[in-house]
Amino acid sequence: MRRDFTANALYYAIEDFSVRDYVGGFEDVQARKMKLIGDPEQRYREDPVRMLRAVRLAAKLGFEIDPDSAGPIPQLAPLLSEAAPARLFEELLKLFLSGNAVASFEGLEQYGLLAAVLPETAAALASNRSGALRAMVLEGLRGTDARVANDEPVSPAFLFALLLWPAYCRALIGLQAQGMQAEEAQRRAADRVTLHQLGTVALPRRFSLPMQEIWLLQSRFSSRQRKRVTRLLAHPRFRAAYDFLLLRLAASSEHAEDVAFWREAQTQSNEELSATLGVAAPRDAYAEVDAPPPKRRRRRRRSGGEAPAAE
Numbered sequence: 001m002r003r004d005f006t007a008n009a010l011y012y013a014i015e016d017f018s019v020r021d022y023v024g025g026f027e028d029v030q031a032r033k034m035k036l037i038g039d040p041e042q043r044y045r046e047d048p049v050r051m052l053r054a055v056r057l058a059a060k061l062g063f064e065i066d067p068d069s070a071g072p073i074p075q076l077a078p079l080l081s082e083a084a085p086a087r088l089f090e091e092l093l094k095l096f097l098s099g100n101a102v103a104s105f106e107g108l109e110q111y112g113l114l115a116a117v118l119p120e121t122a123a124a125l126a127s128n129r130s131g132a133l134r135a136m137v138l139e140g141l142r143g144t145d146a147r148v149a150n151d152e153p154v155s156p157a158f159l160f161a162l163l164l165w166p167a168y169c170r171a172l173i174g175l176q177a178q179g180m181q182a183e184e185a186q187r188r189a190a191d192r193v194t195l196h197q198l199g200t201v202a203l204p205r206r207f208s209l210p211m212q213e214i215w216l217l218q219s220r221f222s223s224r225q226r227k228r229v230t231r232l233l234a235h236p237r238f239r240a241a242y243d244f245l246l247l248r249l250a251a252s253s254e255h256a257e258d259v260a261f262w263r264e265a266q267t268q269s270n271e272e273l274s275a276t277l278g279v280a281a282p283r284d285a286y287a288e289v290d291a292p293p294p295k296r297r298r299r300r301r302r303s304g305g306e307a308p309a310a311e
Contacts, residue, residue, distance in 0.1 A: 004043065004050050005057065006035045028066075034058045035066040044072055048079035051113060052091045059095075059103035065111075074112035081116070085202035088117060092201060096159055099148040101141035120167035120196055133166040136251035143247070157210035158240055160203060162247065167193045168215055182219065190215050210237060217241035218248070221258045226277050233265060242266075 003009040006025035013020055028035050034054055036043050044050055051073050058065050065073075080088065095104040108114040115122035125134050140162040147154050171189035176182065190212040197203060203211075218241065220232050232238055242262055249255045265273060 003037055006037055032063045033066050034063045036069040040069045041072045044076045049083050049091055055107035056095050056104055059100040059107050077112045077116040088201045097154055099145050101144045105141055118163055121164055124166035124170035132251040136247050139250040140247045157207040161211040161214040164193055186216055213237045214241050214244050221245055224277055
């Protein structure tokens with residue numbers, strides 16, 4: 001009776017190979033329904049994270065949350081602020097890295113929980129009239145689900161770069177509207193969003209720093225200066241940043257030219273890349289081995305026939 005959902009309160013008895021059901025969980029499983037045991041409001045107040053578990057399990061199993069269990073969630077969602085930020089971080093990883101990220105995200109939206117765990121993202125999505133930012137997030141989460149289904153790794157840094165991108169864009173626009181220079185505004189926006197999110201979810205630095213790098217590298221994809229191009233190609237976060245650029249293309253076609261350029265740049269030699277950029281290729285030091293050595297400049301002797309002393 002102290003379990004959270006009826007579907008989780010079934011017991012298997014090895015003595016007679018039967019399932020013991022004390023709370024009606026068998027019928028709820030058959031009806032594909034997530035239902036709390038006891039009074040929903042009381043159970044959510046005991047542990048607010050149960051609201052996130054309801055969404056996660058419903059998304060994972062393809063169940064619907066029972067109306068009586070779903071009813072109090074929007075009103076009680078602010079109680080999640082009382083949960084430990086480290087625990088919420090783990091819960092978000094379970095929500096989005098279990099192969100049901102899209103359904104989980106939509107569940108958070110449906111029950112008013114998105115604003116409780118990702119407040120600035122929720123505000124940015126609400127103010128984005130075109131819906132482009134939400135389309136990008138959903139496209140990225142579909143890719144996450146595909147990678148999980150194929151047993152491929154998913155970086156939490158990339159996941160949170162995606163989830164917090166709408167918040168970053170909103171903060172960046174606000175700072176630039178105040179007249180701040182682009183590069184400074186980008187750094188300030190990244191720091192501000194990260195700091196504010198830490199008040200709700202404890203995002204470790206090993207994930208938050210790469211997340212910020214992914215954001216800050218986006219502005220460099222428009223550069224066509226050879227040195228900047230080669231530096232970006234050699235950057236350890238290049239591949240993650242480029243994959244992020246592909247997601248941005250899903251939200252806006254204005255990135256098509258950048259995507260096409262960098263897709264080719266990754267496969268080109270130095271000479272081909274230089275030709276694409278319309279600049280001369282750098283001289284190869286190894287091509288100069290047959291050139292005659294430079295003449296040494298002879299020192300003039302001082303008067304008196306003695307060479308200068310070595311310093």
